[in-house]
Amino acid sequence: MLKSLNLSRILVNQSAGLRGYKKDMGLGSTPTYQNKRLIDSSFAVDVCKDVNNINLRLGNLSLTSQYLTGASLLNSSGTSLQPTTQIKQIQLPTASKRIVEAPSSEIIKQKTFITTIKTEVKEPEIKTRISEPITIRIKKYAARMLLLRKRKMKKHKLKRLWDRMYLKFLANKTQSKKRSEIQFRGRLAAKVTDARKFDAETFVKSYLTELHTPLIPATYKGKRLPQWLIVELMENDKLKEKEALMEGKTYTTKEDIVKPGETVKSFIERTWK
Known part of the structure; x- marks a missing residue:
């Protein structure tokens, strides 16, 4: 579609140019009512040959150049291929002479070979006076906070211990209660047997003998x-x-x-x- 439009525009421009060319040359115009032709057939053949020699793909390039330069695409004169002075040249940016170096080339120095650095052996320094390692004492506060933290940690550890050993503690508690109950019942049974063996007469006699001795x-x-x-x-x-x-x-x-x-x-x- 674009190629046919460009071709029609080229033919119209060529016909207008031929009319002006014939007037300038004094050839005159042929009657239009004869043969129903605008121009002579021989001249038309020459024009068609000239049109065929033109590369039709240059129209696409002209439209692209107009779009890149910011010109209007609706202008009919700008789409023709005949005037070469209307085609604007696009200057591409030239290469800058500035040399950009990578930052790693200055910071990181790659070693090309391994060298052994000999350490200098020196005699040990003799210190006559022994000073404290810390000359500036840092004051430490928040003593109450440490006490609270220790108390909370004890509480936390006790809670974890009860969570872990609850059943064991419960079994020990029931066992101790059972043992204490058995001991209490044994003592109570011994007192009952002693009460049944009690004799009032012998008790009074022994009391009186102790009193008189x-x-x-x-x-x-x-x-x-x-x-x-x-x-x-x-x-x-x-x-x-x-x-x-x-x-x-x-x-x-x-x-x-x-x-x-x-x-x-x-x-x-x-x-x-």
Whole structure:
């Protein structure tokens, strides 16, 4: 369709050019009512030959050039192939002389060969004074936060332990309750048997014997001695007290042998009459 349109436009332009060419040359025009032709047949043959020699694909290139240059595609004069002065030349950008280098070529240096660097051996430095490794002490705060964290961790660990060992703890608790119940029932049964064996008469007699038995101290005059020796010494003390009471008295009447304020003469007269 585009090729036929371009061809029709070329023929119209060629016919208009031929008319102007005949007027300029003085050839005159042939009557149109004869043979019903616009121009002479020989001239038409020459024009057709000239048209056939033209490459029809140049019309597409002309339209593309007009679109790229921004010209209007509706202009009929711009689509013709005859005037070569209307075709605008498109200048393509030239290659810049700027050299762009990759950033890795400057930063990364690839080693082409392996070299061994010999380390210099130096004598160790002798330090006469030993200083602390840390010269600036960093103050640490939030002591209460650490205590709270430890408390929370203990609570969390205890909770996890109960989640993990709940059944074991429950079994141990029931077992301990069962054991304590058995021990309580055993003690209660022993008390019941002792109550059934109780005799009131024997209990009163044993109580009275304990009441009347003198208590023997564990020490004698602040000295810890055997029990039999303490009893013997206490008996000797009792005899000495009796002898002290009976001193100067008769054994039968337990009267004073010598009365207070009595003389020897009065004593002889009273005793030996």
